[in-house]
Structures are given as structure tokens and as C-alpha cells.
Amino acid sequence: MTILQDVCNLLRLNFALKPRTKGEPELLFQHRQFKAGEHIYRMGQPFTVLYIVQYGFLKTVLRNTEGDERVLSFPMQGDLLGFDGIYRNRYTSDTEALTDCDLITLPFKQLLTPGHANGELEQMIYLAASREIALERCGMGLSITVKSEARVARFLAMQSKRYTNLGYSSKNFLLPMTRRDMGSYLGLTLETISRSLSTLATAGIISVNRRDIHILRPELLILPPNFPALPEEMNKPAA
Amino acid sequence: MTILQDVCNLLRLNFALKPRTKGEPELLFQHRQFKAGEHIYRMGQPFTVLYIVQYGFLKTVLRNTEGDERVLSFPMQGDLLGFDGIYRNRYTSDTEALTDCDLITLPFKQLLTPGHANGELEQMIYLAASREIALERCGMGLSITVKSEARVARFLAMQSKRYTNLGYSSKNFLLPMTRRDMGSYLGLTLETISRSLSTLATAGIISVNRRDIHILRPELLILPPNFPALPEEMNKPAA
DNA sequence: CGTCATGTTGAATATCATCAACCACGGTGG
């Protein structure tokens, strides 16, 4: 099992990988661990590497000068981190570990040097980046609905689907983030989140105990439009 | 002037392009015109090509089954379209021309085939995609602020900056979208947009006549955090 | 000239934010 295959599996891509005689590209990939609460990178730092989440939960945050912050995404297993840094050669948001994490690093510049040209890996990065955009768009789609309960319900549906995609339970899970983070992500206050969760619970749709969520009526939690499903047809590289 | 250089200029990237003896890659790029109101692609259609906007204004829209829609972005000159389609091999949103448009097409699959491997172009796509993510994140950042006038003000600041980046006036411009579209993008109703613009006008910060905007006190319109500036340091390919 | 889409403005209502009190849990230290 090469690390390239690891990456491939993480991204849930069914590439037919060519056997690799030259072990050298493996050196590009390394694992790196972070403790809960640690920052992976901060806004403004020089961009050096992309990350792919092996396990753990994180959040990416945008801060303005007045100190208010907005949560942009909650990356988890298989998600790509740091792609927004390519353009200006600096990371443009903060990324912080919500739990202990294990990340795979991809040194971006070295990937582009002619010697490392690697069609499979490039395709994977394209796919991962594309998925990243789709996910963010999905996040924006969450605020289509005006009512706070609907937003929270969709958020739960989205999380449920993401866990399912990874093979975990779709009905019982622990939220890794605080009410404040959820609120910041959904454009609501933490009190409104709490109230919405309570409302959904008394309606019998979910049960809530702090971060412990049980989905009782999944059919009533509607996914946001265009939630990224698995790819339907891959471009398999010629054998 | 090759079309590759066109693309390069459009993306405002200061690559040092290697002179190209083989003219064949040029065939990959074609221009395509659209009339105002036409759809470039619709959600669910098979993904075939990426587009780069040469001129004109567009909007990308997410629709759910109930028919409500959310505007995700307002692409303009130099912006990349369709990148979100790579992952599932289908476009995941609708894109519609707000004005007459001229787009450059980039057939994605052919770009990846070994014969067409092209470091410069790939770097450009990475950069454009990265910029795209940064722009979308910026859009999400618009809803950090609670007050509607602040959101509208930031939106205007963002548009102003985008026009400036293209060499147009930063103080006088025509908005290409309706109040409804602005509202959908900012998560507000069209009436609130109208009211907010009126408030900003009576405060002497702008003047408004339907879509004709004049910025009178630009220092009072604050840009959203991390608005994508021009790249600060490019990776020039080795000569 | 009439019609339609777009934009503006007003009044009433619903919804969310704010402020505040309280609870539950985990950790620390006596």
C-alpha cells in the first residue's frame, strides 16, 4: 500500500493506479499530527503545502480586523486543506484542529516541478479541489432558507451524509464543534442554534444531548441542494 | 499573441511564457459567445469544459427542488467557470449570462492527456481555481456582519475592487444584476437591498439610480476580509 | 400606448439577536 494509494482511498477515488517502480515520489508525502486546539496554519502565512485529512475534525475560520470571525467549513477525513493559498502564495484563512488530527502533507511546488509530473496525482488534486468548491457552495446553499430550524436541520443532514460517506453511522454521531462554531457557520447566534436544536428535538425529529445527536426522522432533514455525492464516472488513466 | 497568452493575461498572471514552436495546443482553446439570458450550462449536465470569462457578466445559481434559488457568484472577466463540475463529472450549478458574453473554453479531459501535459497551463488552472475558492469564501465572509447596510456596502466595495482590478473605474459603474440577485447572493430580500442602497445614498456614501452606482465616500465601504488581491509572488517556470 | 419587469417606499408582522439567569459537566486543588 503506497501513500499515493492512501491518498486515493482517502479521496474515495477509484483510480486504477499504475504500479510504481520508482519509490521516489513517496518522499513527497508525510504525515503530520496536531492536537485539538492547535492551528494548522494561520491567515497570511506563506503557502507551502496542501493537506489532506487522514482523521480528525477541523474548522477553517475567516477573521476581520474587528475581531469577529466566520467559520467557513468543517473539514474531515478526505477533505483538502489550504487550496485557497495557492493564488496569493499565502494562506487566506485560519485552520484549527477541533480534535486530535492526522494530516497528509502535499508540498505543492514540488508537485509542479517537471521531474515530479504525475498525471494521477494531478487528477486527484483537481478532483479534491473541485469537491472542495462543491462543498463550500453547499455551505452557501444552507442559507437559502430563511428559517433557522431549517438551516440547522440541513446542516445536520449534511453532517449525517458526510459521516455516511466515510462509513460511519448516519443516525448517531457526535458533533465536533461548539454551538458557537455552528452558529458562525450558519450565520446564526449560538442561542438560536440551541433553540433550533431543541425545537427539532421536541418535534421528535432528532434527539440531542449536548453534542450527541440522534437522527430519529431522517426523511424530515432535507439535504442542501447539490451536496457532493461520490463521483459517478471516473477518468481512468490508460493502463 | 497566442491564446495561451490571452488566458494568461485574463487571469492577470505574470508568467514568463516559453515560446511555443508546436502550435497544436492552441486548438484546445476556442471562443464561444452567449447572449444575455442564455444559460452556459445547467446543473446536472455532463461536465465537459471549463470556461474563462473574456468579457461580460454572469451569475451562478443553486436551485433546490422547491424552486427557491441562491446566487453563488457573479463571474466576470478573468474568472473561471465550471470547476465544481470536475468532481462528479457533472456541473453542479446553473450558470447564466447577465449580459452578452465571450468565453474561452478549456476542454478539461484533453488537458490531462499525456500528450498535452503542459506545466504552465496547469499552474494557471490551479491558480485560477484557487482564486475562485478565495472569491467564494469572500462571498461567505460578506454575511459576517449582521446589519444589512454593511453587507450591501461590502458587496459594493467588492464589486468596485473587481472593476478596479480590470482597469475600470472604481467609483462609477453599472451593476449587471437585479436587486433580487443581489439579495439572493447576500441572503437578503430585494426590498431590503433597495432600502439599504437608499440608506447608503441618503447618508451621502453613494449615489444610486437604479443600476447606476457612484461611490462618493469609498473609505466608508469596507472590503470583506481576504478579498483576493493580485498574486504577490509567482512561481515562474524555469526558462 | 399598454404591458411587463424592475425598483422604491410604507405599514404590520415574524424572526432573530441581545442580555441575562441558570444548569451540566470536567477539571483542579484542598
Added chain:
DNA sequence: CCACCGTGGTTGATGATATTCAACATGACG
């Protein structure tokens, strides 16, 4: 073991803000 404290979470009362519904104005277009 228990008192203490801090963080995170819930719930209530109040007020600010945006939505809704509605009427009207304006410009584009046949």
C-alpha cells in the same frame, strides 16, 4: 471526597431588524 471554577449549553424576556404584503413609480419594449 467535595467545593470551586470555567467552559459550554439551555431557556426566558425584550427589543432590534428583516421579511412580508402591498401600493406605486419608472423604464424598456412591442
